[in-house]
Amino acid sequence: MTATVPPATPTSGVPAEPAPAPTRGALDQDWRRLVRMGAVGAVAQIFIALSNMPVRLDERVIVKPVLSLGYLTLLIVPFAAGHRVGHQIKREGVPVHAAGAHEVAGGAACGALAGGGLSLLAVLLANFDLREPLVNWSPMLAELLAFGNETWFAVVVWLVIGTACGAAGGALRLLGPRTRRAVVTMALAVGGAAVLEPLVVDLAEGMRLEALTDRLYARRGGVNWTSGLGLAAASGILAALGRGRLQQARAHIAELEGASRTRTNGLLILATAAVLVILPLFAGKLTNELLANVGLFVLLALGLNIVVGLAGILDLGYVAFFAVGSYSAAVLTAATSPRINPELPWLVALIVVVVITGLVGLFIGAPVIRMRGDYLAIVTLGFGEIIRLIFLSDWLSGWFGGSQGITKIPGAGIFGLTDVAGTDPRRVFYLVLAFCAIAIYVSWRLERSRLGRAWMAVREDETVAEAMGINTVNVKLLAFVVGAVLGSFSGAIFSAKVGSVFPNSFLILVSIVILVVVIFGGMGNIVGVIAGSAVLIGVLGGPKQPGLLAEFSEFKLLIYGALLIWMMLARPEGLIPSVRRSRELHQQEMAQDAWLKGQVEDDNHNDGGSPKAAPAT
Amino acid sequence: MIRRRRARGGAPRTGVDWFLTFLRVAILTVVAVGILAFIAQEIDTDNPFARWANPDATGLTGAQFRGLIISGVAQGSMYGLIALGYSMVYGVLGFINFAHGEVFMVGAMTGMITSNKLADAGLWESNFIGSLVFIVIVSMIVCTLVAVIMERVAYRPLRGSPRLIPLITSIGVSFFIQNASIVLLGPAAKAYPDVPDWVKDKHTFLQIEGSRILVVVVAAVSMGVLWYLVEHTKGGKAMRAVAEDAEIAALMGINVNRTIVKVFAVGGAMAGLAGILWGILFRSVIHSTGFLPGIKAFSAAVVGGIGHLGGAMAGGLSIGVAESVGPLLILEPLGVSGVSQLRDAVAFAVLIGVLLLRPAGIFGERLPAEDRT
Numbered sequence A: 001m002t003a004t005v006p007p008a009t010p011t012s013g014v015p016a017e018p019a020p021a022p023t024r025g026a027l028d029q030d031w032r033r034l035v036r037m038g039a040v041g042a043v044a045q046i047f048i049a050l051s052n053m054p055v056r057l058d059e060r061v062i063v064k065p066v067l068s069l070g071y072l073t074l075l076i077v078p079f080a081a082g083h084r085v086g087h088q089i090k091r092e093g094v095p096v097h098a099a100g101a102h103e104v105a106g107g108a109a110c111g112a113l114a115g116g117g118l119s120l121l122a123v124l125l126a127n128f129d130l131r132e133p134l135v136n137w138s139p140m141l142a143e144l145l146a147f148g149n150e151t152w153f154a155v156v157v158w159l160v161i162g163t164a165c166g167a168a169g170g171a172l173r174l175l176g177p178r179t180r181r182a183v184v185t186m187a188l189a190v191g192g193a194a195v196l197e198p199l200v201v202d203l204a205e206g207m208r209l210e211a212l213t214d215r216l217y218a219r220r221g222g223v224n225w226t227s228g229l230g231l232a233a234a235s236g237i238l239a240a241l242g243r244g245r246l247q248q249a250r251a252h253i254a255e256l257e258g259a260s261r262t263r264t265n266g267l268l269i270l271a272t273a274a275v276l277v278i279l280p281l282f283a284g285k286l287t288n289e290l291l292a293n294v295g296l297f298v299l300l301a302l303g304l305n306i307v308v309g310l311a312g313i314l315d316l317g318y319v320a321f322f323a324v325g326s327y328s329a330a331v332l333t334a335a336t337s338p339r340i341n342p343e344l345p346w347l348v349a350l351i352v353v354v355v356i357t358g359l360v361g362l363f364i365g366a367p368v369i370r371m372r373g374d375y376l377a378i379v380t381l382g383f384g385e386i387i388r389l390i391f392l393s394d395w396l397s398g399w400f401g402g403s404q405g406i407t408k409i410p411g412a413g414i415f416g417l418t419d420v421a422g423t424d425p426r427r428v429f430y431l432v433l434a435f436c437a438i439a440i441y442v443s444w445r446l447e448r449s450r451l452g453r454a455w456m457a458v459r460e461d462e463t464v465a466e467a468m469g470i471n472t473v474n475v476k477l478l479a480f481v482v483g484a485v486l487g488s489f490s491g492a493i494f495s496a497k498v499g500s501v502f503p504n505s506f507l508i509l510v511s512i513v514i515l516v517v518v519i520f521g522g523m524g525n526i527v528g529v530i531a532g533s534a535v536l537i538g539v540l541g542g543p544k545q546p547g548l549l550a551e552f553s554e555f556k557l558l559i560y561g562a563l564l565i566w567m568m569l570a571r572p573e574g575l576i577p578s579v580r581r582s583r584e585l586h587q588q589e590m591a592q593d594a595w596l597k598g599q600v601e602d603d604n605h606n607d608g609g610s611p612k613a614a615p616a617t
Numbered sequence B: 001m002i003r004r005r006r007a008r009g010g011a012p013r014t015g016v017d018w019f020l021t022f023l024r025v026a027i028l029t030v031v032a033v034g035i036l037a038f039i040a041q042e043i044d045t046d047n048p049f050a051r052w053a054n055p056d057a058t059g060l061t062g063a064q065f066r067g068l069i070i071s072g073v074a075q076g077s078m079y080g081l082i083a084l085g086y087s088m089v090y091g092v093l094g095f096i097n098f099a100h101g102e103v104f105m106v107g108a109m110t111g112m113i114t115s116n117k118l119a120d121a122g123l124w125e126s127n128f129i130g131s132l133v134f135i136v137i138v139s140m141i142v143c144t145l146v147a148v149i150m151e152r153v154a155y156r157p158l159r160g161s162p163r164l165i166p167l168i169t170s171i172g173v174s175f176f177i178q179n180a181s182i183v184l185l186g187p188a189a190k191a192y193p194d195v196p197d198w199v200k201d202k203h204t205f206l207q208i209e210g211s212r213i214l215v216v217v218v219a220a221v222s223m224g225v226l227w228y229l230v231e232h233t234k235g236g237k238a239m240r241a242v243a244e245d246a247e248i249a250a251l252m253g254i255n256v257n258r259t260i261v262k263v264f265a266v267g268g269a270m271a272g273l274a275g276i277l278w279g280i281l282f283r284s285v286i287h288s289t290g291f292l293p294g295i296k297a298f299s300a301a302v303v304g305g306i307g308h309l310g311g312a313m314a315g316g317l318s319i320g321v322a323e324s325v326g327p328l329l330i331l332e333p334l335g336v337s338g339v340s341q342l343r344d345a346v347a348f349a350v351l352i353g354v355l356l357l358r359p360a361g362i363f364g365e366r367l368p369a370e371d372r373t
Helices: A031-050 A053-057 A069-085 A101-127 A139-145 A151-174 A177-195 A197-206 A210-216 A225-242 A245-255 A258-282 A285-310 A319-333 A346-368 A373-392 A425-447 A450-460 A462-467 A472-498 A508-521 A526-540 A550-554 A556-570 A579-585 A587-606 B002-010 B015-043 B048-053 B062-093 B100-121 B128-158 B164-185 B210-232 B234-244 B246-251 B256-282 B287-303 B309-334 B339-357
Strands: A061-064 A412-414 A418-420
Touching: A031 A053, A031 A069, A031 A101, A031 A139, A031 B164, A053 A069, A053 A139, A053 A550, A061 A069, A061 A177, A061 A225, A069 A101, A069 A151, A101 A139, A101 A151, A139 A151, A177 A197, A177 A225, A197 A210, A197 A258, A197 A285, A210 A225, A245 A258, A258 A285, A258 A425, A285 A425, A285 A450, A285 A472, A285 A508, A285 A526, A319 A346, A319 A373, A319 A472, A319 A508, A346 A373, A346 A412, A346 A472, A346 B015, A346 B339, A373 A508, A373 B164, A373 B287, A373 B339, A412 A472, A425 A450, A425 A472, A425 A526, A450 A462, A450 A472, A450 A579, A462 A472, A472 B015, A508 A526, A508 A556, A508 B164, A526 A556, A550 A556, A556 B128, A556 B164, A579 A587, B015 B309, B015 B339, B062 B100, B062 B210, B062 B234, B062 B256, B062 B287, B062 B309, B100 B128, B100 B164, B100 B256, B100 B287, B128 B164, B128 B256, B164 B287, B210 B234, B210 B256, B210 B309, B234 B246, B234 B256, B246 B256, B256 B287, B287 B309, B287 B339, B309 B339
Parallel strands: none
Antiparallel strands: A412 A418
């Protein structure tokens, strides 16, 4: 492909943006790519249908009475495939074609293929019985696919829907940046309103604004289509009027330096804190429970962020510290703990818990710290599992209760003022918030300290860090211990909140979920990690905690897995990347850019010498 | 690893070094005391040493001990087959394909589905060996496909990225496959159809179940075939060359991408075979089947020296025997109760112990050139 297009003649030191090439014809497609994309879409569609997602999620209505979450999961694939197939890889010196009929036609064809997957599935469902291995091979699925009609209807309708969605996806490329932003904002507004429904309803009740939510939401869930339209229109107009002012403002803040930067940051933090302190007062049990869960995971994620994000140690057994924190808090405070039950007040117990977890961190960290990164990951995973197995075993059941766990753990008493227990999620949230504030402050200060810089140096190149006089072993061990202590806070609060601890609350998958949260949000970035927990734990839910989309509980781990793969492939630096980390990850590309720049300068220097082709990729 | 330790020779010993030394000594002491206590019990359960270690010691009979070793060998040869995949991929790409255990699980699942279908058709009882061969072939094909698709989708785009990135991706792949199995096939454990008596029953020869003999024989044969493939065919030579140095291999005219795909395919096929062996041994499979054997097989690969084919098999056997005999040989004589629950913990402990005592494994690692320098 590169060879056919002549490289643009560079005019200055920086490669100039080539003028857009004319649009391509509707039939001038890269058919192989299109068919491949369509086939992948079809497989994805069949997978989603057979995973039972559409049937289970059909109950959650998004826009009443038009769209349910179940159908949305089926529509999103042809849309995405149709949008993606029109994507052009931008290469330096290669002009980008303007979007036109080509994109719409390609998207439609691709979407039709993807939708065809469901047509095929409908035919198969009608003619074969594969219920034996595939548990969701049910008449219910067939009915859902055919909208209650005959099979032929399903075949036709999914081809049509696929084509339409694909074409819409392709057509998204035709819109100018401003219109596209408006469209995306509209979709986000309606989708967000639907997803946040339980939260909004709960808050509205607390603020006595039921009249508003009654209008917005239908009686049995979902946005009314009339108010949905209104919401879309309002947000679209806002977005069009805003013209990206928000982004400008953000860029402006990012550019600030010195005293004004500190002041703006302080104001932002103050505003967020105020909202977080005031909001729970109006919220009901559900919202507070959700916020408390998110907070617990923010604590865990901040701890793992220090280990993985700052020091670059992939600790897969992080749940061990959570477990040790929970169990030691339980043993120290509960009267029912089998062997020793000093029944300490929670705050006193917390100090002991921190010491114990710190020691466990040292004990686990010391043997693994010299290992190569990947061995270390597996060995920490082993430690995480060993700790759980030990809590579970009969051997130490005299101490930790074995599979029965420890129950009737009292709530966390704070100086005799209040007693924080799971029955009152609001108090739990405030407690979690306080600890989050501590953890954020500690992480923030550490990141900018000598130790934090040493961690980052070790992460980026251990040998060089050692040559610079950093004691890599001690520094990494400290990261382990600090991470462990932060995890133990979460554990101590968890045991007081739930009131009981069982070995099976500490499966390895908890570690993996925390890892996904950290990676999704942005490794090494405090704001990113918090945003990651809020989005993932808040919307999808934690390993055992339900999120806003409670219907997703069966599928959330699947989604976490897919998300982890996708993040690593598409955006390893996370949603809100840390500057340094993303520089490290895209080292190669940056080197390539620099090289290209050098080439261009050489060309200029030679003054019309033989133009060099763009580097083959 | 060896090189690094030698380089540290002159460096001052830090607290961590002392701690590690202490830990090594402690591990060896516990193992030694446990074995001594076991021997003391075997000689006479009433002698004071055995009584001191475990007041209600019973010791093991010879038949029990032999049974444990044999089941350890059977499971170990299965671990060895899985370990081959870890070892080969590590040799070529230099990262741990965490999702390899899941490929094994897919193999066991495929075997379960096909064998149940065959049993419905009545072929399973009438022609057991034929059906077995059939499910082995189906499972190997499916697993090869899974492994190759995995490589294409998740790992190839990440070639050349920082080392932990493909590892994290493989964790994601593992998580995804496991949960995909839950949503597609349901969360319950699923059973293989009943096997003929000669597989189930103990034979007069050494009192071993037929299934164990079958597993060991199949594993040995496939190991031999694989050894021939890698050491004596052109494709195998290409694999070894890529493992040695991918860039130079490419310069020599070897298609590196295709060779890597082949490595994944071979590893996948071996995992598929191991999945069927799991089915024969345990006759039940669940979505989490792949996790623990996967970790243990990885330990086996490390024990044998990663990148080393024979080492993987030897490591598998040692891990299998250790986890089957270890708890009763070392922990029970020391008075730890409920040892069978700690089997998996013992397997992990073996991994940690090996990495502490001899990180390069028994036969030494064969790492890609870039890791050695």
